[in-house]
Amino acid sequence: MNAQLTPAARDIPLLQVRGLTHFYGTHLGCRDVEFDVYPGEVLAIVGESGSGKSTLLNCLSTQIAPTEGAIHYRFRDGRWEDLCRMSEADQRVLLRTDWGFVHQNPRDGLRMGVSAGANVGERLMAIGNRHYGRIRDVATDWLGRVEIDPDRIDDDPRTFSGGMQQRLQIARNLVTAPRLVFMDEPTGGLDVSVQARLLDLIRRLVADLGLAIIIVTHDLAVARLLSDRIMVMKQGKVIEAGLTDQVLDDPHQPYTQLLVSSILQVGA
Amino acid sequence: MSLDTLSSEPPAYNFAYLDEQTKRMIRRAILKGIAIPGYQVPFASREMPMPYGWGTGGMQVTAAVIGPEDTLKVIDQGSDDTTNAVAIRRFFDRTAGVAMTTHTAEATVIQTRHRIPEEKLTDNQVLVFQVPIPEPLRFLEPRETETRKMHALSEYGLMHVKLYEDIARHGHIATSYAYPVMVEGRYVMDPSPTPKFDNPKMHKMAALQLFGAGREKRIYALPPHTEVVSLDFEDHPFSVQDWPDTACAMCGAEQVYFDEVILDDKGGRMFVCSDSDYCEARQAEGHFGAAHAHHQEAAE
Numbered sequence: 001m002n003a004q005l006t007p008a009a010r011d012i013p014l015l016q017v018r019g020l021t022h023f024y025g026t027h028l029g030c031r032d033v034e035f036d037v038y039p040g041e042v043l044a045i046v047g048e049s050g051s052g053k054s055t056l057l058n059c060l061s062t063q064i065a066p067t068e069g070a071i072h073y074r075f076r077d078g079r080w081e082d083l084c085r086m087s088e089a090d091q092r093v094l095l096r097t098d099w100g101f102v103h104q105n106p107r108d109g110l111r112m113g114v115s116a117g118a119n120v121g122e123r124l125m126a127i128g129n130r131h132y133g134r135i136r137d138v139a140t141d142w143l144g145r146v147e148i149d150p151d152r153i154d155d156d157p158r159t160f161s162g163g164m165q166q167r168l169q170i171a172r173n174l175v176t177a178p179r180l181v182f183m184d185e186p187t188g189g190l191d192v193s194v195q196a197r198l199l200d201l202i203r204r205l206v207a208d209l210g211l212a213i214i215i216v217t218h219d220l221a222v223a224r225l226l227s228d229r230i231m232v233m234k235q236g237k238v239i240e241a242g243l244t245d246q247v248l249d250d251p252h253q254p255y256t257q258l259l260v261s262s263i264l265q266v267g268a
Numbered sequence: 269m270s271l272d273t274l275s276s277e278p279p280a281y282n283f284a285y286l287d288e289q290t291k292r293m294i295r296r297a298i299l300k301g302i303a304i305p306g307y308q309v310p311f312a313s314r315e316m317p318m319p320y321g322w323g324t325g326g327m328q329v330t331a332a333v334i335g336p337e338d339t340l341k342v343i344d345q346g347s348d349d350t351t352n353a354v355a356i357r358r359f360f361d362r363t364a365g366v367a368m369t370t371h372t373a374e375a376t377v378i379q380t381r382h383r384i385p386e387e388k389l390t391d392n393q394v395l396v397f398q399v400p401i402p403e404p405l406r407f408l409e410p411r412e413t414e415t416r417k418m419h420a421l422s423e424y425g426l427m428h429v430k431l432y433e434d435i436a437r438h439g440h441i442a443t444s445y446a447y448p449v450m451v452e453g454r455y456v457m458d459p460s461p462t463p464k465f466d467n468p469k470m471h472k473m474a475a476l477q478l479f480g481a482g483r484e485k486r487i488y489a490l491p492p493h494t495e496v497v498s499l500d501f502e503d504h505p506f507s508v509q510d511w512p513d514t515a516c517a518m519c520g521a522e523q524v525y526f527d528e529v530i531l532d533d534k535g536g537r538m539f540v541c542s543d544s545d546y547c548e549a550r551q552a553e554g555h556f557g558a559a560h561a562h563h564q565e566a567a568e
Contacts (some may be wrong), residue, residue, distance in 0.1 A: 089421045126425025132501040
């Protein structure tokens, strides 16, 4: 299944963020963030902890309402809507059909009390699928696609390794063929070889499905490997943005230079 | 020695134990529940002189709806003579002094712990259920704030996740009681802990059905003739328990809900109607089962 994105479709943004500001009381979360996300594009948001990355991600995914600003999203039928003005019911429908959210800790994104198959099938049942056999076939297929042995479809995610749980979480999100997936440090807490395998998998799925991804990470290596574009945040503001290779190879801001130079250069 | 014998004064209780203000509060919750079938209405549940889990919710509902002219029947597991039923019947006998019956057709208010009587209920009757856990989504989503939102937005995909798990683990939907139902296409409701055998009886029932959960402080209701549909999958349709080739050992009834009675330690067992009144009525009409015939022979 290859992404059927015509060149024209790629030129129209999926998400437009304008003047996004969020305050926790008087404390700044993020300020005046502006950017567009295009279909099939991976955007990385990097920065140290406390720089406003997660606040931004939570605003974008309608988990928290921003203090100011607008987030416009283009639906499949071409109509634009301001996410902040949508009803909570519509936001929740969007979040479980057209979107995905991959949490850093798979426990936050999975239902640990039910089997892997039920975890993958939940979104299908939520959108009205009522045929057990078909739900199971789709779940089996998706377990295969994220490299989990389909024989483990009836096992609890508790019995899975950290890497498998993370892949299960991805399968659970992608089963409704979303157009936009938010990822919050998806490789955090995994050892390096498992990280590499997961990154490979995400790259392949992005290419196959034409997904747009907004990924929050503090790991510049992950950003370099996955993303097309990058935004560097510091103290709630975007201080630098551009093509990933450009920003990482030629950082302009002193803070970005510091980030780039602090990557451990093995064998350099 | 009871208080009554120490004093000639009548007991200092209001009719049916609860004070009138409390009854009005409960009646308001009941009316709201009837107006929104299947919706769990919060109410200020009172302490009852009985532990939680013994039907304090059902008792409060019964106390709020019962009047001096009513006839009360109380059943526990379909039977009129088990501990819970006897205790509650005695409670209302002392505090309300209303007429009591074990005959389903004679009762105007029936309080039940599990079963719905086999005999068809009519539009002059009220069936009151004692509910331990009113929230059908509880074991899948422990956050009450979240389950309320899910009810509000009619997001019930999760309910099918539970049924999916059943089929994945047992090959069929193994939930046999507290089987979730969709009420009038809007609210998913837990008829707990009624066996699913009785779910079809709830559908379009002529009698008013009221559900009271004392510990959880919730009341919900099914007005007469409400649509109640048990959830299922297209390829695993809802079905009730059945006991092929089994008849009640006492009255010979088939296609009813059975209790299994162990007779000895050599594997001897018999099946009898869980609904004791139904069984006795049939015997009075001259229907007999295998064990009864055996008794007759032994007597002669």
